[in-house]
Amino acid sequence: DAGVIQSPRHEVTEMGQEVTLRCKPISGHNSLFWYRQTMMRGLELLIYFNNNVPIDDSGMPEDRFSAKMPNASFSTLKIQPSEPRDSAVYFCASSDRGVYEQYFGPGTRLTVT
Amino acid sequence: TQLLEQSPQFLSIQEGENLTVYCNSSSVFSSLQWYRQEPGEGPVLLVTVVTGGEVKKLKRLTFQFGDARKDSSLHITAAQPGDTGLYLCAGDHSGGGADGLTFGKGTHLIIQP
Numbered sequence: 125d126a127g128v129i130q131s132p133r134h135e136v137t138e139m140g141q142e143v144t145l146r147c148k149p150i151s152g153h154n155s156l157f158w159y160r161q162t163m164m165r166g167l168e169l170l171i172y173f174n175n176n177v178p179i180d181d182s183g184m185p186e187d188r189f190s191a192k193m194p195n196a197s198f199s200t201l202k203i204q205p206s207e208p209r210d211s212a213v214y215f216c217a218s219s220d221r222g223v224y225e226q227y228f229g230p231g232t233r234l235t236v237t
Numbered sequence: 238t239q240l241l242e243q244s245p246q247f248l249s250i251q252e253g254e255n256l257t258v259y260c261n262s263s264s265v266f267s268s269l270q271w272y273r274q275e276p277g278e279g280p281v282l283l284v285t286v287v288t289g290g291e292v293k294k295l296k297r298l299t300f301q302f303g304d305a306r307k308d309s310s311l312h313i314t315a316a317q318p319g320d321t322g323l324y325l326c327a328g329d330h331s332g333g334g335a336d337g338l339t340f341g342k343g344t345h346l347i348i349q350p
Contacts, residue, residue, distance in 0.1 A: 128279075157337065166342035167280070167325065180337050215279050223329050223338050224268070228279025 126150070128229035130216050136235045142204040145232045148197055149218030157217040157226060158191055158201050167215070173199065174222070206236045241328055241341035249347040253315055258344040260326035261308045267329050269309045270338065271300055274323040316348045 129148040137143055149156050158170040171181045176193045184191070188207070193199040203210055213233050217226040242261045250256055260269065268287040272280035284293050286302035286309060293300045297320075299312040313320055323345050327338040 159340075167340040169337045169339070172337045183337075217279070223331075224270070224285055225282055226338070228281070230277070231279055 128216055128218050128227055130214075130229035130232050132232060133230065134233045134235075136237065137206055138237055139207055140205045141236075142202065143206045143210075143234060143236075145201040145214050145216075145234070147199045147201070147216030147229060149199070149216070150220075150227055151197070153218035153220045153227070154196065155219040155222055155226075156193060156199050157219075157223075158199070159215040159217065159228075161213045161215060161231070162211075170201070170214075172223075203234075206234075208236045210234060211236050241326055241339055243324075243326060243341035243344050245344060246342070247345045247347075249349060250316060252318060252348055252350050255312070255314050256316055256346070257310055257312045258324055258346070259308065259310050260328075260341055262328060263307065264328075264330065265306050267306075267331065269302055269306075269329070270327045271309070271311055272325040272327065274325060274343070275321075280323075280325055316346075318348045318350050321346060321348050 131146045154175050156173040159167050161167045170183045171191045172179045173193045189203055191201045213231045215228050215231045217228040219226045244259045270285045271283045273283055274280040284300045289304045289306045291302045297314045301310050323343045325340055325343045327340045329338055
């Protein structure tokens with residue numbers, strides 16, 4: 125079975141540009157999580173969906189960040205406009221047991237210059 | 238913000254040695270999970286502990302949840318180079334409900350041959 129799929133794996137963009145990260149969760153999983161990982165702050169939860177509905181978005185840093193889950197098999201995280209401090213590795217994870225037993229994708233390494 | 242402190246931050250030991258890493262908080266968790274992350278990949282779940290005082294073993298890895306459910310430890314016996322990675326603990330305060338997981342910053346472990 126395919127795991128969590130994320131695209132792109134790497135993204136380099138200039139400050140001010142819009143960035144869209146994509147995630148396909150494991151089929152049958154009804155919970156989806158977006159995380160950001162940096163050396164300074166570690167792994168931070170940005171937003172958590174359950175059955176396509178956002179449950180906890182308190183980790184979304186500011187209005188420049190938005191996330192959608194239009195159906196059970198696809199989610200996006202958008203940053204507009206991007207800033208250099210958004211540079212990080214962004215992970216998507218899914219689960220069929222709520223916050224337990226999360227399966228992580230390989231991540232998207234974002235660099236904003 | 239509910240903090241999880243992991244120690245040590247970095248640990249480098251020789252193959253065959255034993256080691257223990259720690260995960261501590263001032264707050265009580267409904268459950269606690271341990272993940273291992275290798276470079277360029279997402280975290281992979283190792284174990285979930287839910288009962289105070291619980292001990293779980295995974296081959297050479299022994300996980301313990303504190304009696305008060307505020308802390309946890311991971312002990313590795315006869316460490317192997319394949320154990321190298323970033324070990325993350327993650328706590329759940331809401332019993333699998335709305336709050337998602339809080340991750341520690343991790344322990345970077347290097348096992349030298």
